[in-house]
Amino acid sequence: MADLILDNLSINYGSYNAVSEVSLTIPKGEFLTLLGPSGCGKSTTLFAISGLNHATSGAIRMGNRVLFDGKTKTVVPPEQRNIGLVFQSYALWPHMSVAENLAFPLKLRKIGRAEQDKRIKEALELVEMAKFAERYPFELSGGQQQRVALARALVYRPGLLLLDEPLSNLDAKLRERARVWLRELQERLGVTTVYVTHDQAEALAVSDRIAVMDTGRIRQLGTPKEIYETPADAFVADFIGSSNFLTGTVVDRAAGIANVRLEDGTMIKANTGRNGADEKVVIAVRPERLQIVGSAGENVVQATVQGGSYLGSVYQYELTGAGSTFRVQTAREVADKHVFVYVPPEASTLFAAQSRPQA
Numbered sequence: 076m077a078d079l080i081l082d083n084l085s086i087n088y089g090s091y092n093a094v095s096e097v098s099l100t101i102p103k104g105e106f107l108t109l110l111g112p113s114g115c116g117k118s119t120t121l122f123a124i125s126g127l128n129h130a131t132s133g134a135i136r137m138g139n140r141v142l143f144d145g146k147t148k149t150v151v152p153p154e155q156r157n158i159g160l161v162f163q164s165y166a167l168w169p170h171m172s173v174a175e176n177l178a179f180p181l182k183l184r185k186i187g188r189a190e191q192d193k194r195i196k197e198a199l200e201l202v203e204m205a206k207f208a209e210r211y212p213f214e215l216s217g218g219q220q221q222r223v224a225l226a227r228a229l230v231y232r233p234g235l236l237l238l239d240e241p242l243s244n245l246d247a248k249l250r251e252r253a254r255v256w257l258r259e260l261q262e263r264l265g266v267t268t269v270y271v272t273h274d275q276a277e278a279l280a281v282s283d284r285i286a287v288m289d290t291g292r293i294r295q296l297g298t299p300k301e302i303y304e305t306p307a308d309a310f311v312a313d314f315i316g317s318s319n320f321l322t323g324t325v326v327d328r329a330a331g332i333a334n335v336r337l338e339d340g341t342m343i344k345a346n347t348g349r350n351g352a353d354e355k356v357v358i359a360v361r362p363e364r365l366q367i368v369g370s371a372g373e374n375v376v377q378a379t380v381q382g383g384s385y386l387g388s389v390y391q392y393e394l395t396g397a398g399s400t401f402r403v404q405t406a407r408e409v410a411d412k413h414v415f416v417y418v419p420p421e422a423s424t425l426f427a428a429q430s431r432p433q434a
């Protein structure tokens with residue numbers, strides 16, 4: 076059953092379209108991530124779901140309830156939406172203890188004292204913070220404050236959880252641990268969750284599905300694997316993980332394989348793509364899929380090593396060749412200046428040259 080539906084949602088600030096015609100159907104219990112670069116409209120979408128800002132047109136439905144409908148001018152106020160929201164800054168009230176922070180939303184909902192105590196205890200146990208009930212926020216670490224903020228969002232048992240970059244104030248190690256913990260908790264509770272981040276590694280690690288956004292629109296919606304392995308366009312290919320783009324022109328194509336002439340005349344076979352003959356294209360290929368080989372051959376580009384670095388688990392080299400600049404990741408150190416690089420057709424995807432992201 077669909078738990079949350081965004082139907083053709085648009086949100087304008089004056090004449091500026093921050094979000095344009097976004098449609099999403101999120102089933103019960105799903106962990107869906109809105110992922111995209113800064114300013115693409117992720118938070119604006121999330122805030123419209125929570126009711127903290129107003130959509131301009133379209134509709135938002137949760138289960139059978141209409142939360143917003145531009146046509147009928149229905150707008151349910153935030154406090155009646157039964158949604159838990161956690162921001163990047165934990166926004167705990169500094170003058171209240173942990174328990175008082177959690178009691179606040181319960182008092183607002185006129186829940187009796189005994190029930191309040193029971194729910195506060197439960198919520199703090201969920202986030203493993205029961206010992207800290209009497210502490211004040213300044214007496215907690217960033218990670219602990221983030222857990223309390225989450226407990227405060229869960230304490231009134233919301234039907235939907237909205238998380239806006241909740242881990243971004245944590246250091247890298249803690250952040251990795253926190254996202255595993257957060258996902259486990261979400262699965263245990265089965266609460267439908269919309270998560271906002273600009274961190275693609277985080278999105279790949281925690282999500283059931285990812286909606287990749289750019290300039291207010293969804294570019295692609297899919298599982299982490301689909302988005303990583305079959306990006307819908309060059310923007311997604313570049314934003315998720317990293318991609319090289321070799322520029323060329325389609326010579327011919329048949330049965331899903333295109334022959335592409337690169338700028339130095341090298342012919343490369345590449346996978347799929349709707350582009351026809353004479354069209355300018357880019358071949359997107361991930362740095363870890365390119366292979367340094369011993370000699371020239373089919374689908375091999377000649378390149379010159381411009382620089383390299385050791386990344387801990389692999390070496391990464393910047394190369395120029397066939398009219399493009401690209402990166403190769405390899406387990407072995409490369410000593411030669413002039414190298415041959417195999418471009419596996421199955422790991423190469425063709426996109427229209429104009430869809431290539433701007434540097």
Ligand SMILES: Nc1ncnc2c1ncn2[C@@H]1O[C@H](COP(=O)(O)OP(=O)(O)OP(=O)(O)O)[C@@H](O)[C@H]1O
Pocket residue numbers: 088091093111112113114115116117118119120273
């Ligand atoms: N109150 C506002 N008035 C005018 N423009 C706004 C307002 N809030 C956001 N915007 C603009 O709307 C666009 C989308 O903003 P939004 O905060 O949704 O982006 P985001 O994808 O969440 O980015 P970030 O990751 O940086 O938070 C941006 O260009 C932003 O400048």
